[in-house]
Amino acid sequence: MAAYYGIIKALFFFKEDKNINQKHKVVRLLDKGRRGLLRGIFSRITVIAVLLIVQLLILVASFSWLSHYQIHLEVLSGIIVTISVLYLVNSEMDRLSVITWMLLIIPFPIPGSLFLLYTKIDWGYNGLKAMLNKNIEDSIPYLTQNQNILKELKQNHSTTYNLARYLSGDSDSDHFPVYQDSKATYFPSGEAKFKALKEQLRAAKHYIFMEYFIIDEGIMWGEILAILEDKVKEGVEVRVMYDGMIEFSTLSFDYTERLEKIGIHAKAFSPISPFLSTYYNYRDHRKIVVIDGEVAFTGGVNLADEYINEIERFGHWKDTAIMIEGRAVDTFTILFMQMWAVTDSKTNNNYADYLGLHQKPVISDGFIIPYADSPLDDDKVGENVYIDILNHARDYVHIMTPYLILDSEMEHALKFAAERGVDVKLIMPGIPDKPIPYALAKTYYATLMKAGVKIYTYTPGFVHAKVFVADGHKAVVGTINLDYRSLYHHFECATYLYHNSEIAKIEKDFQDTLESCQEVTFETLKNEPVTTKLLGKVVKLIAPLL
Numbered sequence: 001m002a003a004y005y006g007i008i009k010a011l012f013f014f015k016e017d018k019n020i021n022q023k024h025k026v027v028r029l030l031d032k033g034r035r036g037l038l039r040g041i042f043s044r045i046t047v048i049a050v051l052l053i054v055q056l057l058i059l060v061a062s063f064s065w066l067s068h069y070q071i072h073l074e075v076l077s078g079i080i081v082t083i084s085v086l087y088l089v090n091s092e093m094d095r096l097s098v099i100t101w102m103l104l105i106i107p108f109p110i111p112g113s114l115f116l117l118y119t120k121i122d123w124g125y126n127g128l129k130a131m132l133n134k135n136i137e138d139s140i141p142y143l144t145q146n147q148n149i150l151k152e153l154k155q156n157h158s159t160t161y162n163l164a165r166y167l168s169g170d171s172d173s174d175h176f177p178v179y180q181d182s183k184a185t186y187f188p189s190g191e192a193k194f195k196a197l198k199e200q201l202r203a204a205k206h207y208i209f210m211e212y213f214i215i216d217e218g219i220m221w222g223e224i225l226a227i228l229e230d231k232v233k234e235g236v237e238v239r240v241m242y243d244g245m246i247e248f249s250t251l252s253f254d255y256t257e258r259l260e261k262i263g264i265h266a267k268a269f270s271p272i273s274p275f276l277s278t279y280y281n282y283r284d285h286r287k288i289v290v291i292d293g294e295v296a297f298t299g300g301v302n303l304a305d306e307y308i309n310e311i312e313r314f315g316h317w318k319d320t321a322i323m324i325e326g327r328a329v330d331t332f333t334i335l336f337m338q339m340w341a342v343t344d345s346k347t348n349n350n351y352a353d354y355l356g357l358h359q360k361p362v363i364s365d366g367f368i369i370p371y372a373d374s375p376l377d378d379d380k381v382g383e384n385v386y387i388d389i390l391n392h393a394r395d396y397v398h399i400m401t402p403y404l405i406l407d408s409e410m411e412h413a414l415k416f417a418a419e420r421g422v423d424v425k426l427i428m429p430g431i432p433d434k435p436i437p438y439a440l441a442k443t444y445y446a447t448l449m450k451a452g453v454k455i456y457t458y459t460p461g462f463v464h465a466k467v468f469v470a471d472g473h474k475a476v477v478g479t480i481n482l483d484y485r486s487l488y489h490h491f492e493c494a495t496y497l498y499h500n501s502e503i504a505k506i507e508k509d510f511q512d513t514l515e516s517c518q519e520v521t522f523e524t525l526k527n528e529p530v531t532t533k534l535l536g537k538v539v540k541l542i543a544p545l546l
């Protein structure tokens with residue numbers, strides 16, 4: 001756009017000014033606009049887009065060619081549909097996913113079945129999976145569980161013991177130990193997290209690890225980057241990793257090189273390249289900061305100005321975060337290093353060099369379990385933790401989430417908790433960031449409300465928080481939304497708190513936020529625009545693919 005603006009501006013000056021100096025200015029502007037236009041045409045994003053379109057056209061042409069063999073094609077289609085349906089009916093997919101695939105395969109047998117095969121083979125991600133699995137295996141010796149903690153949970157807190165045992169790896173799960181010698185600090189806003197983060201970054205002595213889904217140039221990232229530059233000059237090791245998708249939206253393709261020039265080790269996770277692959281479906285949605293192995297941050301807050309309300313996008317931005325101190329930081333350190341090592345074998349990835357640096361005295365505050373979820377295995381850790389909270393709740397479960405695209409298991413857990421008399425409340429955005437997920441979320445409202453779930457919309461703006469709090473003694477703060485993207489397709493992380501003093505603050509924040517919300521009723525649902533209702537119902541057919 002800047003290139004076009006330059007050309008228009010140049011033409012405007014040419015029309016109005018006869019002065020020779022202005023003519024030279026026009027020539028310079030035209031040349032700048034021309035060069036900008038050429039950079040746009042031959043940029044990496046344009047080349048990638050063109051090559052992806054070419055591959056899609058080849059696929060379409062292949063189907064067109066097959067259509068000439070009509071009789072044979074009909075027989076082939078019948079065989080393919082039968083095989084595909086048998087596979088779907090006997091698969092472990094949830095009910096809605098099976099229906100979605102059938103709606104795609106039955107009318108379009110060959111392309112639909114090939115698409116199903118393509119997603120199941122997951123062509124293009126095998127190397128990523130193999131490397132990540134190796135990194136996880138290498139890190140297992142450093143994520144050991146203190147058995148005395150598990151014994152205490154088993155004796156006094158049996159239901160939480162079962163979840164802790166599952167997360168700590170005693171039941172063929174990943175290895176996420178439960179810690180006692182740690183504490184948490186909850187932040188009810190991006191602004192609060194930003195202030196604490198800057199203080200901790202300035203105190204760094206050894207290393208700073210940062211992993212974010214979104215980094216956007218502005219006030220927030222500018223202030224943090226200035227601190228990181230100073231720390232590099234002091235000899236602190238700084239690593240920054242962000243999801244490769246944002247190279248299409250907020251950062252330039254050479255941004256890692258720009259950071260490297262100032263001494264910051266940087267990389268983009270899974271950058272987009274000009275080849276069709278399911279690899280791109282797996283995004284790094286985590287938000288992790290680790291400082292000296294002593295302090296860690298996670299939560300919903302990315303490094304962009306809307307998260308601290310320096311700019312307004314979708315009204316007031318409500319978000320949350322959490323800071324961990326003590327032994328529990330080890331899990332976040334290892335999670336970062338596991339992901340970093342996926343595509344970097346040169347940097348020092350010796351876990352022992354970055355653990356055991358806990359020099360600050362920390363008074364234990366309940367039980368803390370940092371954990372992560374990966375789309376590259378069959379274990380839905382994020383969803384399992386949420387469902388466990390719902391299934392064992394006695395009094396209440398209060399939830400903040402920006403999106404609501406549920407599989408049958410999660411929908412059943414929410415409804416069953418409410419039907420048992422548990423006070424289940426959800427706070428959703430009042431001003432959406434995306435119209436399609438917003439319309440889709442509303443298709444779940446009526447059935448949840450009939451079961452007794454109460455739903456509220458945050459009228460000042462957008463809720464980006466991902467929070468579960470239950471019965472005054474359980475809570476989760478992390479990056480995991482209630483949608484298919486987070487629960488199935490993204491790398492995610494969170495912190496589970498049990499009998500921790502910050503849980504009361506999390507519940508208070510929920511109640512404070514509730515004061516700015518409007519309850520959804522059957523009357524308000526009835527008065528929704530017809531276009532919103534229709535869009536939600538249509539899109540729900542392909543919800544698992546969103």
